[in-house]
Amino acid sequence: MLVSKDPSKQVFVFTPQCLTSMLEAALIGAAESGRVAIDFGEQSISYRELLAEVSRIQQRLNQAGLQPGNRVGIHVERSPVMIATLLACLFSGIAFVPLDPLFPAGRLKDIAEEAQLNAVLETGAEDSAPIGFCCPVLSLDPEGADQPQAGNATPMRSPLLRPETTAYMMFTSGSTGKPKGVVISHQALATFLCAALERLGLDDECHWLLITTIAFDISMLEIFAPLLVGGRLRLTSSEEHKDPHAVAAILARYPSVNTLQATPTFWRMLVNTGWEGQTGLTALTGGEALDGGLAQQLLSRCAVLWNCYGPTEATVWSLMSEVQPDQPITIGRSLAGYGHLVLDDNDQPVAVGQEGELCIYGDALSDGYWQRADLTERQFITRSDGLRYYRTGDNVRRLADDSYQYFGRLDGQVKLRGYRIELGEIEARLRGLAAVRDAAVTLEGEGEQATLVAYLEQGEQSGSGAPAMTRLQLRKALSAHLPGYMIPGRFVWLTRLPTTASGKVDRKRLAAG
Structure with a gap:
């Protein structure tokens, strides 16, 4: 579905009912308009070509006998194929589990075993050294001439898809020595994306520079938000996406890029390269606390700065507030479908001015941790009001309704460069x-x-x-x-x-x- 500022164009309102129906309408609408979906280096992929690639990968998944409800690892280098693979999994009702090729083999094997993957998807661009996954490895490389044509390919939505169908599992660091899987449903992802699109006011003029690894859940916003509005993605390569000098060069070369999301650490490195800013740029920052000095530097280099907060267990961001010049840095403004509460040591709501643990409720909460009922029960609680909450472990002060000051963690978890x-x-x-x-x-x-x-x-x-x-x-x-x-x-x-x-x-x- 296209969303446009041009009043002569039809405007669509998103509702978090079915993520794949939203994506299908958006991709087909943009394809009919002849729009470009992805830029990668000197290559530009149209929406028609993207749809054809999604259809081809879905056929490959079907040929391999993968079914809705299965779990597959995505061990694919950064390329348009990576984007098409995520879309193919969503349309097929297959949960994807990111396996960043830059991670050590031992960790990738740990995640694959913990997730009980039905298959690992990869391309010929991968390192030729076998990792030794505990499940079949399926190549996504084209195998011949029987590929779908760009003019007639459409995604195949599984009839078994439901709002509670798992969209992806994101593995985060675990205190036991093994990573733990956070289960995110189609409903949760749709709720977040709809709310973020509304908050950011994105339309078909969006040109988003994608720099985040798919193993970090904030990439879900970078990938799917532009596609949902018929916008454009510029995808950085495996060599570029962590390099602030490379990112600065891309921004200078492509002035049409108007949206970028990064951690405070990366933004600081970008500023330190001598980057002077981008006219009309919407900047998003999160994953770590934003300090006032960096905020002022970014405000002088972009049009709008958003300070974002949210744990993986609540599907990317739950709070997004616009940073104003010479104002204190806070977290706040719940996205649609989210709510927040600050609880004291007795699990009672605190008054304005008091500190406590920030808790989140709403339709975008994770289903819990993969096969970790004990941890799920400890972190996801249902209070007497009947609402299900996620305990973030973050210590905050309640400044006002829906406005908070972040102080740090209440446990042994830390954030380093957004991780x-x-x-x-x-x-x-x-x-x-x-x-x-x-x-x-x-x-x-x-x-x-x-x-x-x-x-x-x-x-x-x-x-x-x-x-x-x-x-x-x-x-x-x-x-x-x-x-x-x-x-x-x-x-x-x-x-x-x-x-x-x-x-x-x-x-x-x-x-x-």
């Missing part, structure tokens, strides 16, 4: 090494200087001499299962980890040296 990290997962991997008796990991420093520091107690096999493992050996051991952003930058060997009176690791003493 959500359970320190317990890193510690569990370290304790699994023979040379390590015990371990504690902290996040030290701020902004670009923030780094993970691992404090290690030597194992019995290490003896009393020099540390049994060097920094390089430790990093190599961890890199088999942890992505780069979860590997500590510093390792400190101690005879004993300091403890509190109750016997717990005293993290304050660690950080104080």
Whole structure:
């Protein structure tokens, strides 16, 4: 469905009923208008060509015997095929599980096993070294001449699709040492996308620069929002999307790009390249706390700045507020279909001016954690008012109705460059090494200087001499299962980890040296 500012064009109102019906109407409408869907390098993919590719991949899924309700891993390099594959899975009712090729093989295998995948989808662009997935690997490369033609291909919507059908599973860091899967339904994704489109006021003039990995759920907004309004995506390559200099060059070369989403850390790196801004740019930031200094720098370089907040368990963002010059940075303004509540230690709502844990309710909440009933029961609660809430673990002050000041976490979870990290997962991997008796990991420093520091107690096999493992050996051991952003930058060997009176690791003493 096209949404346009031009009053001579028909305007459609989205309702979160069926995500695939919305996508189908949008893609077909844009194809009939002859619009470009995706730019990738020097290549431009029309909506007609995108529809043909979606249809081709759906045929491939059907030939492989994949059914609605199955789960498939998406181990595909950044390319238009990646976008078409996500669309094909949605239309087919197959839940996709992102497997970023840049992640270590051990972590990808852990996710595939935990998700009990029915298949892994990949292309010939992948590394030729086999990862050893626990399920069949299906190539999405074209196999011959029997491909759908760009002029007649339409997506095949599964008749078994329901609002509660799983759209995707996003795996995040887990405190037990293994990543945990967050289950997101079609209804939840549709609720979020409809609300975000309304809040941002996107239309068919949208030209969004997509820089986020699909293993980070904010990419769902970058991918699907422009397509839902007949807009245009410029997709960065695997080499470009993490490089602020490359992104700055793209923005300079393509002035029609008018929307970009990134973490505060990446925005800061972009500013530090000397990037002077983009006329008419809508900037979105989230995943970490936005500081006032960076906010003022961005406001001078773009037309509109949105400060976004939301956990994966509530489907991307639940709060989106426009940042105003010389105003305090807060989080607030619930999206349509979302509600927020701040609870004290007794699970009672706090008054204005008081602190507590931010909780979220509404139609966009996750179904819970994949095969983790205990964790789901602990984090998703139903109060006496009958509403189901997600406990975010974030400590906030209630400033006014639907306005909050963010203070940080109430648990061992941290955010580093936008990535959500359970320190317990890193510690569990370290304790699994023979040379390590015990371990504690902290996040030290701020902004670009923030780094993970691992404090290690030597194992019995290490003896009393020099540390049994060097920094390089430790990093190599961890890199088999942890992505780069979860590997500590510093390792400190101690005879004993300091403890509190109750016997717990005293993290304050660690950080104080």
